Amino acid sequence: MIEVLDLVKEYRASDGTVVRAVSGISFRVDRGEMVGLLGGNGAGKTTTMRILATLLKPTSGSARVAGHDVLADPLGVRRHLGYVSATTGVPDRLTPREVLQSFGRIHGMDVGRIAPRVEELSKILDLGNILDRPCGRLSSGQRQRVSLARALVHDPPVLVLDEPTSTLDVLGARDLLDLLGDLRAEAHTILISTHRLHEIEHRCDRFLVIADGRIRAEGTREALTAGRPGGLEAAFFSAIAGEAVP
């Protein structure tokens, strides 16, 4: 469902130098798979995810989501994609219900289908008691749940989540990740990035370790941690340090 091939993204920094944020990475995420994208700050995670969300254009290489190329068919990508990042917000003066209704309309859903979908998401994400409260009065955890509901309103088969738990407390993060597990079980394809490795260590099918815009290691938790103590975190540090990882 997600195919990335030799993806390169360069931009010009404020000091005039050309920075290569993503340097020829390739990977794929299959249907029903949940893959963790791990990396430090500036590793290229957010840039990669923004390219997949069609917010940035790649300098070269290609990326496809649900069979649609991000450059040739960005609207096709957006129809099949749900995107949430740590910085995506919700309108303060609208209620979650209004947010979901408006995005349902923007995504071209039939009016008759929007209301049941909002109720469905309300149950899934436990929005019942906040559905008609202005988003500006919600806690950060509640706002992030609304944001995820917004990304799911058109029932996309692919989810790209850039540090979705960064503003959540432990309980909020656990609930969100439980939900993602349920979505994966329903054959959703999920690419998730986070700095909190322990949160997703046992939830993702595979991991991609990215540093300096390159994929340094790729594989299941078992494959990455084979023969080395310290679990996924140790494998991550080894990978970004340039050590060989199985």
Added chain:
Amino acid sequence: MNDSGTGIASRWRARTAIARRDLLEFVRDRRAVFITLVMPMAMYPLLAMSSTLGVRTALNEIDRNRPASRLTLALSGPDAEAFAGLVAVARDRTDGRPLGWPESLTIYAVEEDDAKPLVDAGDADAWIPLAPGTIKTLSSEGTVTLKPRFSSVHPPGRSVREHITAVLRGVADLARRTRLRQAGLPADLLEPIRIEFTAAASASHASGIRDVLPTAASAVFVLLALLTATGAFYPAIDAIAGEKERGTIETLLIAPCAPVDVVAGKFIAVFVVTLVTLLANAVSIALTATVLVRLLPADALSGLPPMATLSAGGIALVVYVGLAAVAAALCLTVTAAAKSAKEAQNTLTPVVMLIAALAGSAILPGADTGRWVPALPFAGHVAVARAALSASIAGASAVPRPAEPAPSAADVALGLGISLISSAAVTWLLLQLTATLLTDEDILFRGPDAASRGFTRPPVRPRPSPGESLTAAVAGLAALWYTQGLAPDDIVSGLVAQQALAVLLPLAVLAWWQRVDARGTFAVNWPSRSALGTGAVCIGAALIGVGLFVTGAAVALATWGQSASPELRDLAERLISLVRSGPAWRALLLLAVMPAVCEEILFRGWVLAGLAGPAPSLRRALVAVIVQAALFAAFHLLPERMPQTFAVGIVLGWLTLRTRSLLPAIVVHAAHNATPALLVIAASDADLGAIQAGRPHQLPAWAIAVSVGFLLGGAWLVAIGGRRRPLGTTSA
């Protein structure tokens, strides 16, 4: 997943959904709603009240402080006492005193020796020596000559002379009546006509109010333009910059619709709010006017038919719908480049000044609905509204005013049509630009480092940014304006100073400061890989330049005819004088080569490079070419030249982008400017005399056909000779 696919219906569904969402957010912002919609409703009553109170207070104050007119006369001679008695009789007449009679009159009958010191001491305004027999002469036949004398120490003012004249006329009138009575003739023998004004004050008010009404209404139209545009500010700031601040803009940009659809949705929301603001203002103005009408004298607005006035108001409202659209789009464009609401507010401040300047320029004397004015944003809207009102007042007036010819209904209708079409075009262009800015990666994900760079010199870069491009053009425009006042009157020095100060100096400072790659920015490339190809391109460019001038002149003659403005005639005469008074090489250097090189470096070099970027998409290239052509047209200041310079700017911009070389544009520009100079050199004195006398010839059909042939042939040569590079590819 979504239920509908692509297509116009789904695009409009997305647009309306975005508009609905934005409007919902707007109406929940009580402060913004108050400032945008409620404040205008209170503005006009407050302004009207304060101005009415102010005017009344000022009038009362003036009346209170006005010194009473008084006159003190010294009379000398044996008939002084008797003459003073006649003056007293004239003062006490009930059937009217002569015009200019003083409110307070004192008369001293004195000896001749005492009279002069009295006047010199300032105790009397004048001294009238009366010859012996004055009274007798007055009551019989003959004329008495009176010679009032004034102080050399206290010379009299005009009012003293008027008062003395009035007093003596009063005495003369008494004497005339006495003579008629003695001759047995009726007293009204010498008064065949008596004028009696009835309700004189009211008539004066009515006339005065009708005189000031257009001016007062024009001021209200300018205020209405500003307040209507203000209605777009808050929703526009919230629509894009606010969304960026809240982190919600990304959620819209990943929706399955094109950026231009997102912008269109937001435009609809901002436009609706702006329209509601316009309506709120219009209602407030109408209600305030009804109150003011009651405060005016009863017949002050007599002769102004309500239907004509309502019709003018309706036309003004329609034309301001176009203004609301342009204002909404302009505010969106400006705020699209801002990262936060605060940044958006800062960038909107110059927009307020721009709108105020444009709207205000429409009420200057000479600005009318003719020709180009209605096509200008804001200025055109105010001008058309003003013309509609002038037409309705003129239609209602019994006496025509030849000094201020009012526009006809056809003029107003044409102006309205041009204004609406222009508004739609400008709005569309601004929305395209907004969509480009909205998805600009640098703006969208720009970090705080870019915002806090301040005045530190930027690093070396291949090209200037769009903002830096516009800065150069605006700085050049401002410098051009100031140069007009500072440059020497001599046209040769003036032209050199203009190009040096308005074009090269700002550009040199910016280019040095910004440290851009000169070769890429100023397109320093050969237009072809071979010398033969370069030659073909240059010949083609020269043909295009000639063709552009001749076809442009033909269109201008057909459009303006003999009604060229005095400024354009003056410029033409000065240029003809320059060409005829010196060697041909000087004229060609000053009029063709110098502006071609300087202006091309600025507009097709710096400005176009920054606006288009290194590898522009077709849409960005189009927007860049149109924007730089508009700036190029504005740079020529005279409105009548703007359509042609805009068209030339389009051709030059496109040519530069296609050939990636500045040389063809320079050649086109030089050939375009050289053509009229060569024609003037070749023209006979009779031809020039006819042109200078305001009898321009219509171009013969064969000349137009040849110029079109030049255009087509030139384009063909450029196409085959130039290394045509498709847009979107980078330079090899």
